[in-house]
Amino acid sequence: MRHKNLSASGAKGGILKDLLRLNGVDSAWDPILLPALEALEEEYREWLLDGEGYIPAKNRFLAAFSTLQPGDLRYILFGQDPYPREESAIGYAFIDGRVDKIFSEKGLSKEVNRATSLRNFIKMALVADSSLDPADTSQEAIAALDKSDLIDTMQELRHNFETAGVLLLNMALVFSGSEASRRHIRAWREFVEILLAGLTEHTPTLILFGAHAREVERLSAAEGLPRVAMEHPYNHSFITNAEAHALFGPMNLLRRAWKES
Numbered sequence: 505m506r507h508k509n510l511s512a513s514g515a516k517g518g519i520l521k522d523l524l525r526l527n528g529v530d531s532a533w534d535p536i537l538l539p540a541l542e543a544l545e546e547e548y549r550e551w552l553l554d555g556e557g558y559i560p561a562k563n564r565f566l567a568a569f570s571t572l573q574p575g576d577l578r579y580i581l582f583g584q585d586p587y588p589r590e591e592s593a594i595g596y597a598f599i600d601g602r603v604d605k606i607f608s609e610k611g612l613s614k615e616v617n618r619a620t621s622l623r624n625f626i627k628m629a630l631v632a633d634s635s636l637d638p639a640d641t642s643q644e645a646i647a648a649l650d651k652s653d654l655i656d657t658m659q660e661l662r663h664n665f666e667t668a669g670v671l672l673l674n675m676a677l678v679f680s681g682s683e684a685s686r687r688h689i690r691a692w693r694e695f696v697e698i699l700l701a702g703l704t705e706h707t708p709t710l711i712l713f714g715a716h717a718r719e720v721e722r723l724s725a726a727e728g729l730p731r732v733a734m735e736h737p738y739n740h741s742f743i744t745n746a747e748a749h750a751l752f753g754p755m756n757l758l759r760r761a762w763k764e765s
Contacts, residue, residue, distance in 0.1 A: 516542065519553065526563045527595070528570035536574060536702035537566075543694040558678040559593040560586055565677045567595025571666050578669030579709045580700075582717040585676040585685050593679060596672040598625070599662045606656050606758075611643030621737040628743045632753035638744045654758050661757060668755040671708070675716055689716065693723070700725035711751070713737060 520541045521534065529537065541549065555562035565586075583597030594601035600622060603615040616622050627646075630636035635649055655661060665672055675696065676688035700723060710729055712718050714736030720726050721733070732751050735742055742748060 523553065523562075524566065524569075527566035529566055530570075530573065532573055532575075533569050536699060537569065540695045540698040540702065543698050545691060548691050552678065558680045559588075559590050560595045560678070564593075564595040568597070568672050570595075572669070572671055574703065574706060576669055577671055577703065577706050577708050579711055580671045580673055580703075581665070581711040581713070582720055583672075583674045583713060584716040585674050585688060586679040588679055588682065595677075596662055597674045598622070598672055599658055599665075601658075603658045606658065606661065607646070607651055607654070609647065611646035617643070624740060624742045625737045626758070628737070628745065628748050629752055629758050631743060632749040633756060633758065635758075641743055653760055655760055660760075664755070664757045664759070668757070669708075670711070670755075675719065689719070693719075696720065697723045697725050700729065704729075 517538060520538055521531075523541070524531075524533065524537060544552070551557070552562070552565075558565075560567070581597055586593035586595075587600055587602075589602060592600045592602040598621075600615075600619060603613070603619065603622065605613045606616055606626060607613060611617070612623060612626060616626060627636065627641045630646070630649070631638045631641065635654075636645060655664065662672070676685065676692045677695075678688060679685070680688070700720075704725070707729060710720055710726060710731040712720060712731060712733040717736075718733055721731065732747060734745055734747055
C-alpha cells in the first residue's frame with residue numbers, strides 16, 4: 505500500500521510539472537510551486553487540470569510565473585481575480601490582454617480610458633514621474649505630453665513591471681463567473697500561503713490593492729514580509745496617493761529604457 509501511495513504521489517507530481525511546463529514556467533519554480541499546487545483541494549485541482557469552465561485557459565493561468573525567476577523577485581502585486589473576459593484574462597494581474605495601445609492622439613487610448621483601474625494607474629504613474637501635474641490629469645493634458653520616451657503598449661508595461669521584479673498575481677488565478685469569485689479566492693488561499701512560505705528567503709514586498717488583496721495579511725507566511733497596502737486603483741484618489749508615488753515612481757514603469765532611479 506505504501507508503494508501505491510508513493511506511485512500516486514509521483515504521478516501527481518509529474519502531472520503538475522507538466523502543467524508548469526505547459527504554462528512556460530521554468531523548473532527553478534518547481535520547489536516552490538509544486539507544493540503550492542499540491543495544497544489545492546483535490547477535486548478543485550482536478551477541475552483545473554480538466555481545463556474547462558474557467559479563464560484564463562489551462563496553459564495561461566500560471567503565466568505570471570513564466571517570465572520571472574524566483575531570485576529576480578522583489579515584489580508581489582496582488583489583485584483580486586482575472587478579468588471576466590477571455591480576451592482580457594491572460595494570466596497576469598492588472599494586465600488586460602484586450603488592451604494594446606496605452607496612448608492616442610487624444611490622450612489615453614479609448615480602451616485604457618474605459619478601464620477605470622488601468623486609467624487611474626497610468627495617470628498615477630505619469631504623476632509619479634513628474635510628467636503630469638496632479639492638478640490636471642485630463643485627456644487634454646495627457647495628449648500634450650511628449651511621449652517620445654514613453655512606452656505605448658500593455659505588453660511593454662508588463663515587461664517593465666517584470667524588469668522591476670514585480671510578480672503580477674491575483675488572489676484567485678481563475679475566473680468562472682462573478683458569483684464564484686469568493687469561492688475561487690478561498691480555494692487559492694493555501695496556494696498563496698505556501699507560495700509566500702517558499703519565497704521567504706527572497707523577502708518580497710507585498711503590494712496590496714484593495715480589501716480583497718489585504719486578506720493576504722491574514723496568512724501566517726505573510727508575517728514579517730514588507731508590505732504596502734493602498735486603495736484599489738479603481739478609486740480616483742489612487743492617482744494622487746503619495747505612497748503609490750513613492751513605490752512606483754522609482755520603477756519608471758512608463759519609460760522605454762527601464763532603469764531604477
